[in-house]
Amino acid sequence: MATAVDTTPAPAHDGIVVGAPPIVDITALRKSYGSNEVLKGIDLKVQKGEVVAIIGKSGSGKSTLLRCVNGLEVFQEGALSVNGKKLMHDSPTAMRELRQQVGMIFQGFNLFPHLSVGRNIMLAPTLVKSRDAATAAAQARKLLDRVGLAEKFDAMPDQLSGGQQQRVAIARALAMEPQVLLCDEITSALDPELVGEVLRVVESLALEGMTLMMVTHEMAFARKVSDRVIFMHQGRVHETGTPAELFGHPRTPELRQFLSSLHD
Amino acid sequence: MVEFSLWDILRNLLMAARWTVSLSLIAFIGGGLVGLLLLVLRLSRVRGTGRLIGAYVQVFQGTPLLMQLFLAYFGIALFGIKTSPWTAAAVALTLYTSAYLTEIWRGCVASIPKGQWEAAQSLALNFGEQLRHVVLPQALRIAVPPTVGFLVQVIKGTALASVIGFVELTKAGSMISNATYQPFLVYACVALLYFVLCFPVSLVAQSLERKLHGNRS
Numbered sequence: 132m133a134t135a136v137d138t139t140p141a142p143a144h145d146g147i148v149v150g151a152p153p154i155v156d157i158t159a160l161r162k163s164y165g166s167n168e169v170l171k172g173i174d175l176k177v178q179k180g181e182v183v184a185i186i187g188k189s190g191s192g193k194s195t196l197l198r199c200v201n202g203l204e205v206f207q208e209g210a211l212s213v214n215g216k217k218l219m220h221d222s223p224t225a226m227r228e229l230r231q232q233v234g235m236i237f238q239g240f241n242l243f244p245h246l247s248v249g250r251n252i253m254l255a256p257t258l259v260k261s262r263d264a265a266t267a268a269a270q271a272r273k274l275l276d277r278v279g280l281a282e283k284f285d286a287m288p289d290q291l292s293g294g295q296q297q298r299v300a301i302a303r304a305l306a307m308e309p310q311v312l313l314c315d316e317i318t319s320a321l322d323p324e325l326v327g328e329v330l331r332v333v334e335s336l337a338l339e340g341m342t343l344m345m346v347t348h349e350m351a352f353a354r355k356v357s358d359r360v361i362f363m364h365q366g367r368v369h370e371t372g373t374p375a376e377l378f379g380h381p382r383t384p385e386l387r388q389f390l391s392s393l394h395d
Numbered sequence: 396m397v398e399f400s401l402w403d404i405l406r407n408l409l410m411a412a413r414w415t416v417s418l419s420l421i422a423f424i425g426g427g428l429v430g431l432l433l434l435v436l437r438l439s440r441v442r443g444t445g446r447l448i449g450a451y452v453q454v455f456q457g458t459p460l461l462m463q464l465f466l467a468y469f470g471i472a473l474f475g476i477k478t479s480p481w482t483a484a485a486v487a488l489t490l491y492t493s494a495y496l497t498e499i500w501r502g503c504v505a506s507i508p509k510g511q512w513e514a515a516q517s518l519a520l521n522f523g524e525q526l527r528h529v530v531l532p533q534a535l536r537i538a539v540p541p542t543v544g545f546l547v548q549v550i551k552g553t554a555l556a557s558v559i560g561f562v563e564l565t566k567a568g569s570m571i572s573n574a575t576y577q578p579f580l581v582y583a584c585v586a587l588l589y590f591v592l593c594f595p596v597s598l599v600a601q602s603l604e605r606k607l608h609g610n611r612s
Contacts, residue, residue, distance in 0.1 A: 203517065223521060223522070230519035239508075241508075242514075245533050254518070254528060
């Protein structure tokens, strides 16, 4: 079996600072549901500006790993820190600090249905960062413009298509000015013709230097956008490398099998 | 023999109905506040509270309101505190209402998708903010019909307070019918007055429901 863990930073390119402390630092992380261990010792360091794609079969633990990064899942062993802030489940203040560093976008969008698009984006900055309404609204309009939905400020979420809702969710996450953005299969619930508009937004974020960790089934996208691909298998980081290495020259039979199963 | 006109009967019943209204209001407001507190405690997942509140709910749902009134009336007296029927009825109905409301509302909160909590959490909202700005506004919309339905039950439930000697609408009705020997007429008036109290509550609920849903689009 190939080395299960690779802690060397990805090859340097624009925006990635090699040698700097990692922005996401995961050490020996283990998580189980009851007696079922789903993450069996994960070591992963993500540099600022790096785009990491996590691939693998369903049940390989990739979504769980992502959800550990902002504390949606509680892990039993190991350590995790984001931008130097340690994740401590028992401390609400520490969690609030950490979650301001990490934005998350979900498969199911999870917009707040009782709030307009604009209010969805303004909610967290006004509550958590104590912005006044005018500043928050101006920021929300700017972000909506960035994701191509400038005219939807007053619309309600259920008036939007899935692709539009997901773009609003991205704007909502960006409003907190996170250091890292977690994307959990963000196009899996979309009709095929709507996938492109969401991926284009994510790609533009990657180009602007946003640190991204994304669990994805869009292999072509992962190949195009990411600096590093992580293949997870049975709760471990099974193989990792640049997209060219991983997709071009898979070293382990598990990855080869996974990749060939996608073409069937 | 003294003759009682219909107006005499109605007038006396109306006087007593004030107490039915007061008792209902106390049960609504007190029960609502206690119920909300219990709901928040339960949702905060402080160790042990879930089971404790669950047991509290079961006790009040599993025993007749009549027994609860008796127990409140005679039970509080056991501790050496002098209770009036008024206090006992107010306490019993408040606790009874709180147990039902907290359970109804818990169901409404549980029907909000988990993703809403997770989205709120990942935006760094604290527990109170998640509840106040994300979950409760959505739960409220679902909660209106069952809550109002239950409040109508409470208004009618106050009738049971008559058994511990509290003079509200029903007790007044039986006293008047004893004096007038016109039980059918008197109780018909009593029933009518209950209807007059309950019907507007249902109407308000309907308009509230429309308004809350109107927000949506």
